[in-house]
Amino acid sequence: MWEIKKDKVSVDTPNCISCGACVAICSEVFEFDKTSKSIVKKQPETDEEVVCAKQAAAACPVAIIDVKEVKAVNDPDYKGSNDNKKIA
């Protein structure tokens, strides 16, 4: 067995101020929920999606987007696309 590295994106959604920057910059990864707060639509799968997710994180005025490299195999941190909780 081997391990591969993946970039995992998370958003601290309750603290989103709905500015729209992340969705404008990287709609492949981010979208608004029903309350117009940002959530992760899907985890980035391509290099381009990782780059735009990082650009969105840099642009977020309240710094609540986290892009973190995790191991994709045997790593409890990697929970897939619907995990919007920020990892401490």
Ligand code: SF4
């Ligand atoms: S850039 Fe930050 S504050 Fe703006 S919508 Fe995205 S997560 Fe919310």
